Amino acid sequence: MYIQVFSTLCGYVSTWLDDIPTDPFFELYSRQQAGRFRVALMKSNPLLEEERKLMLKTTRRNFLKSTAAAGLGFTMAGFDIEPAQAAAGHSPICIFSKHLQFLDYESMAEAAAEIGFDGIDLTVRPGGHVLPENVERDLPRAVKAVEKAGLQVNMMTTRITDPADKTVEPILRTASDLGITFYRMGYLRYDHEKGIAESLYDYRPMMQELAELNEKYGMHGAYQNHSGTRVGGPVWDIWVMIRDIDPRYLGCQYDVRHATLEGGYSWPLGFELLKPFVKITAIKDFVWEKQNGEWKHSSVPLGEGMVDFKTYFDMVKRFNVQGPISLHFEYDMPGDELSLSVRTQRTIEVMQKDVQTLRKMIGNAGI
Numbered sequence: 001m002y003i004q005v006f007s008t009l010c011g012y013v014s015t016w017l018d019d020i021p022t023d024p025f026f027e028l029y030s031r032q033q034a035g036r037f038r039v040a041l042m043k044s045n046p047l048l049e050e051e052r053k054l055m056l057k058t059t060r061r062n063f064l065k066s067t068a069a070a071g072l073g074f075t076m077a078g079f080d081i082e083p084a085q086a087a088a089g090h091s092p093i094c095i096f097s098k099h100l101q102f103l104d105y106e107s108m109a110e111a112a113a114e115i116g117f118d119g120i121d122l123t124v125r126p127g128g129h130v131l132p133e134n135v136e137r138d139l140p141r142a143v144k145a146v147e148k149a150g151l152q153v154n155m156m157t158t159r160i161t162d163p164a165d166k167t168v169e170p171i172l173r174t175a176s177d178l179g180i181t182f183y184r185m186g187y188l189r190y191d192h193e194k195g196i197a198e199s200l201y202d203y204r205p206m207m208q209e210l211a212e213l214n215e216k217y218g219m220h221g222a223y224q225n226h227s228g229t230r231v232g233g234p235v236w237d238i239w240v241m242i243r244d245i246d247p248r249y250l251g252c253q254y255d256v257r258h259a260t261l262e263g264g265y266s267w268p269l270g271f272e273l274l275k276p277f278v279k280i281t282a283i284k285d286f287v288w289e290k291q292n293g294e295w296k297h298s299s300v301p302l303g304e305g306m307v308d309f310k311t312y313f314d315m316v317k318r319f320n321v322q323g324p325i326s327l328h329f330e331y332d333m334p335g336d337e338l339s340l341s342v343r344t345q346r347t348i349e350v351m352q353k354d355v356q357t358l359r360k361m362i363g364n365a366g367i
Contacts, residue, residue, distance in 0.1 A: 090367065091325045092118035092154050093358060095351070096282075097129050099329045102336065103344065105129065105142045109149035111344055115351045116359075119154035120146050121326040124171060125186075126159065132167035135174050143178045153178070154324040155280055159186035160221060163210045176217040182280050182324055184253045185210075185223045188231040200241045203231070207242055207250060214249040222253035222280050225270070227261045227297075235259055235270030242277060251277030253326070256312045257284040257305075261297055271315055280323040281316070283358060284330055285309075299330035302354040303361070313365035327351075327358060 095117045100108040108129070112120055122142060124130040130138045143153050156175060160168050160183065175183065190199045214221050223242070225232045232238050238252050252274045259267040271278070285305035286297050303309065334346040 091281075091322050091362075092152070093325050093327055093355060094119045094121040094154050096121045096157065096326045096328045097123050098157070099333065099351075100347070101129065102340070105145035106148070107344070109146045109151060111348055112146075113149040113151055115348050116355045117151065117327075119152040119324065121155050121157055121184075121324065122146075122153050124156045124158050124175075124183075128157070132159070132171060135167070135171050139171075139174050140178060143180075153180055155182035155184065155326065156180060157184040157326070160210070161186045161188055162206060163213045168210075169213065172213060172217040172219050176219055181218060182220050182222065184280070184282075184326075185221050187224075187226065190229070190231060196237070200231070200237055203241050204244070208245055211245045211250040215246070220249055220251060220279055222251045222277075224253040224282060225255055225258055227258040233258075233262055235263065235267070236273060239270075239273050239277070247277045247279075251279050253280045253282055254278045254321075255282040255284075256309075257282070257286055257299075257307055257328075260307050261286060268311065268315060271312075271319075275319045275321075278319065278321050280326070281321060282326045282328055284328040301331060301350075302327075302357045309361050310365070313361055313367060317365050317367050325358070327354060329354065 095112045095115065097108060097120055100111055101123070103111060109120065122129055122139075124132065124135060124139065126132065130142055146153050156171075158171060160171065162168070172183075175181075188203055190196060191202075194202065210221060223232055223238055225235045225238060227233055231241065232252075242250055242252075254271060254274060256267065256271075259270055263270060283302065284299060285302050285307050286299050287305045288295055289298050290296075291298075299305075329351060333350060334343045336343065338346065
C-alpha cells in the first residue's frame with residue numbers, strides 16, 4: 001500500500017512541475033519547494049539512499065519521475081517536515097554566510113540553526129565558503145552539512161556576471177542539481193568614457209545571455225542594488241539594464257538599506273519600478289552620523305536605524321514578494337581576538353536579536 005501511495009504522490013508532484021502556472025515567481029519558488037520535498041523523501045527511508053547518491057546526476061523533475069516509476073515505499077509517519085519546510089509559502093530567513101565565514105560547513109550550519117534561521121545564503125565566490133573552481137566537489141558537501149542541521153541552502157551569493165566565464169556553468173549546474181534556484185550576481189561598473197546610458201545598453205546582451213543560461217538550469221539570478229557608484233547604486237539603472245528580460249530568470253535582489261541610503265524618501269519608487277523582478281531580498285539597517293567632521297553611513301542592528309521597515313514590509317506584502325530573505329550583519333561583530341568557541345557563542349547571541357526583530361516586523365506586517 002505504501003508503494004502505491006508513494007508512487008501516486010510522486011506522480012502528482014511530477015505533473016505539478018509540468019503544469020506550473022505561468023506566473024514568473026510562482027514557477028521558480030514552486031521548483032524550490034519541490035527540491036525540498038525531494039530531500040525530505042530521500043531522508044525518510046533507507047531504501048531511498050541510492051537516490052541520494054544520484055542527486056548530483058539528475059534534475060528535480062527526473063528525480064521525481066524516476067522515483068515514482070521505481071515504486072519505492074515510505075511511511076507517512078517517518079516523513080518529518082523540517083523547520084524550513086514548515087514555513088513553505090513564507091519567505092525563509094537566511095543567514096548571509098559571509099558573517100559565519102570563520103566556521104566550517106558543519107559548524108556554520110549548526111550555528112545558523114541555533115540562531116533560528118530557516119536557511120543559508122551561501123557564499124559561492126572567491127574567498128567564500130565554496131570556491132568557484134571547487135564547486136562540483138564542495139557545494140554538495142556544504143549542502144549536505146546544512147541539511148544535516150535541518151536547514152536548506154535557499155540561495156547563493158556569487159560573483160557571476162558574464163556567462164562566458166568558465167566557472168559560471170558548473171556553478172549553475174551543480175546548484176540546480178542540488179535544488180538551489182536563487183543566486184545573487186556580482187557587480188558591474190560603469191565605463192565613464194562611454195557614459196552611463198551606453199554602458200547600460202552594452203550590458204544588456206550579456207544579461208540576456210545570462211538569463212538564457214539561468215533558464216537552462218531553472219535558476220534565477222539577481223543583481224543587488226548596492227549603494228555607491230557602480231551599476232545598481234541608483235536602483236533605476238538596474239531596471240534600464242534588465243527591463244526586456246524574462247523576470248523568471250533574471251532580476252534584482254532588492255536591498256532596502258542601500259535603497260534608503262541612496263534614495264532618502266524616494267526609495268519606494270525604485271522598489272515599485274523593479275517589483276516584477278524582485279524575487280529575493282536583503283535586509284539590514286543603518287544611520288547617518290558625523291565622524292571626524294564628515295557625514296558617513298554606519299550599519300546598526302535591525303530596527304535601530306533609519307530604514308522605514310513598516311512601509312517596506314507593507315510593500316513586500318502588496319507586491320507578494322515571497323522569496324528568500326538574506327539577513328546581513330554589517331555592524332561590529334565579535335572578532336578573531338576571541339577563542340573560536342567564545343566568538344561563535346557571542347555571534348549567535350548577537351544574531352538572534354536581529355532574527356527575532358525581523359520575525360516581529362514580518363508578523364506585524366501580516367505576512
